[in-house]
Amino acid sequence: MEDIEKFIRGFSRLQKQYLSEPAALDSLRQGQHPGTLVIGCCDSRVDPALLTGCDPGDMFVVRNIANLVPPCTPDAPPGVSSAIEFAVCGLEVARIIVLGHAGCGGIRALMSSARVTEETDFVARWMRIAEPVRRSVLRELHHKQHEQQCRAAELASILHSLDNLLTYPWIKRRVEAGKLALHGWYFDLGSGTLLAYSPRKQEFLSIIDPVGAAPERLCA
Structure with missing residues (x-):
């Protein structure tokens, strides 16, 4: 109560x-007339509106396990894909932010050695969307500790979702026309920092540092 x-x-x-x-x-x-679509995780600690101090109507939010975007295929999960379609084609948002975070349970399930054993293992079945991320991280960081692999997968899954967004023709057309911008953000729960992906530097850089820290400027 x-x-x-x-x-x-x-x-x-x-x-x-x-x-x-x-x-x-x-x-x-x-x-509603939001200018931003945020694709975030279901994790109760990373509510996009709360993290960004938004007012009602500021952002259209789609949340799922591990903030994943399925590729545009005939059998794509309609819940997430239809919400993205409505935000882009219906509301005509100007930007999409894929918001990942540290300590993501979905990514840890992805990087676990346990595989799907039952058809009702919905989390594992959903996380198959990020299977290319798992394979890449294990191949390139096989010598690293599990926690380091998980963090790398959390960051890489954001980029994977950004790539998947461009498989939707109506998103790709708007991006190429300069009408829609795509952003990858990462909330570090441990340090309380917010990182954003810089395409120019090809890495995630701090845009909000801990109080008292010298800011590292993001060059997009």
Whole structure:
């Protein structure tokens, strides 16, 4: 009951902050016009709106295990793909952010030695989307510790999802026309930092450092 009461108090704060002003409420009633689609993980510690301090209507969010994007194929999971299609073709968002994070349980399941044994192992079946990431990490970092392999897979899976986004023709067309930008972000739970992928440097760089740390400028 404590959780339920906390949730109700939270809604009360939201009501006072956003829903008590007629103008703000009217704007929300008229429909949504987010400029950003965020594809994040289901992990309860990495809520995209909470992490970025967004207001209602700022972002369209798709969450799944390990923030994966399936490639555009006839048998692609319709839940994630349809949400992406609606955000891009319907809402015409200007950017897509794939938001990964440290300590991802889905990635750890992917990198585990255990394989799928039952058809009802939905997590393992879903994580097959990132199987190329697992193979690549194990091939290139076979000499590294398991934790290092998992972190490498967390980062690589973001890039894999960005590549998969470009298999959707209506995304590829918009990117090539300069109407849609793709971003890869990584929230490091251990250090409290936010990293973004720099295509120019081909690495993830800090865009928000811990308090007191000297910032490393991101050059996209």
